[in-house]
Amino acid sequence: MTELALRRSLVSAVSGWTLGAALCSLAILAGGPAAAQDCAADNGDLDARYCDANGDLVADAPTDPAELLNPDTLVFAYTPVEDPAIYEDIWQPFIDHLEEVTGRDVEFFAVQSNSAQVEAMRSGRLHIAGFSTGPTPFAVNLAGSVPFAIMGSEDGRFGYTLQVYTRKDSGIDEMADLEGARVAHTSPTSNSGNLAPRALFPKLGIVPEEDYEVVYSGSHDQSMLGVVAGDYDAAPVASEVVDRMAERGLYDPEEVQIIYESKPFPTTSYNYVYNLDPALVEKIKEAFFTFDFEGTALGEEFGGVEQFIPIDYKDDWEVIREIQAANGVTYTPEGLAAE
Incomplete structure (x- = not known):
């Protein structure tokens, strides 16, 4: 069997497994417990369990301190890729830096589908994640993810075509x-x-x-x-x-x-789950914005990227939401089930 044929055979096998995992995840996502909040403001597309009092289109942190998460071990996931094992090694320098800045252990979680990744954050098993461009609004609205960073250049440019x-x-x-x-x-x-x-x-x-x-x-x-x-x-x-x-x-x-x-689109967004303790969130942001890509496996993998830069979901994902609206996309478990 040629190398290409072997690769295609493996991809087919993995894809079959991934479908089953995704369907299982979606079943949990659709039927899991949801503690809806009584919100004073219009929530827009956000799931009923979240509130958006400031109108930034992402879930607000809980007002009750008892509802905040402050885990000893942070779970981090990168967007689904063909070979998660390779990317676990590539992300290791950043994970080491994240552990040093936050003072917490960090576990890399290899996700097999966008659906499974969204479900993991919604259920509280995932704290920090890189979501692909298209799935980012699903993560925001279904899982309470808060996009805050993106890979970019020193002059603040980012995007792909x-x-x-x-x-x-x-x-x-x-x-x-x-x-x-x-x-x-x-x-x-x-x-x-x-x-x-x-x-x-x-x-x-x-x-x-x-x-x-x-x-x-x-x-x-x-x-x-x-x-x-x-x-x-x-x-x-x-x-x-x-x-x-x-x-x-x-x-x-x-x-x-x-x-x-095409013209450029935003790339993978980096998110924390909405109910993390605010002091921990600040440490996570510090780790992202102080990470030095130069000389690391991550810097070599993402050529041309020099740093993480801040993003605003409401503004920077506007074009993506417009494209999805033109395609009749709804940010619901049923909409995500199309994955």
Whole structure:
């Protein structure tokens, strides 16, 4: 079996397991206990268990000190990736720094799906997490996550683009050539992998599922590998993901081409759960904003990133919420179940 065939076999097996885990998580998410609060203000899209008195679109911290969490061990999770074991090693320098600044033990939690990650934070088993762009509003509204940081440059810039890749020998050289093609979208809740294409491509004269067949691959990695292998004719993917894949030698950039690129979107958001003790939250923020990427495995993995910078969910995720609204997305367990 070739290396590529082996990789595709493993990806298929993992995807099958992940689906079962996600369905289990969603069952818990839909049926778990929810202590709804009596809020004076309009909660917007937030679940009934949360309040938003200041209108910043994220859950307020509980007013009752007895409801605050102050765990001895903090649980941290990065967004689901093809090989969580690799990313646990990559994140270790940051975890060491987080332990030093907070004075707490930190456990890395390898999540298998966006649904499982949201459920883990909602149920209180996850305290700090990096949520992908598209799932971030689900985490905010269903799990009480509070986005506060993003990877960026020293001058405060951050973001990634939606890129559409094809093989150079595919005969597909522009968006109009996607007519009748088999195109890999990642997952229903993914921003660059599904929602943005559905909102943006019609303006280019190409309507997903009308002009081309949509096939869900499960991840940006699998979409890109599928294009390289010829399983898909094209794929919309996040630039930051395919750049890292190229750096790791997972595909040959000479075999593919970009036929479309969007304006920048925000990348993975870093969040704490709303009911963490405020003093602990300040220590967590301090750890993020003082971490030095230079010379670490994390800095090598995320090339061009120099620091964590502050974000504002209400402002910085506005374009994402608009794209999701255009796609009829609702921030409910049923909406997340599409994952």
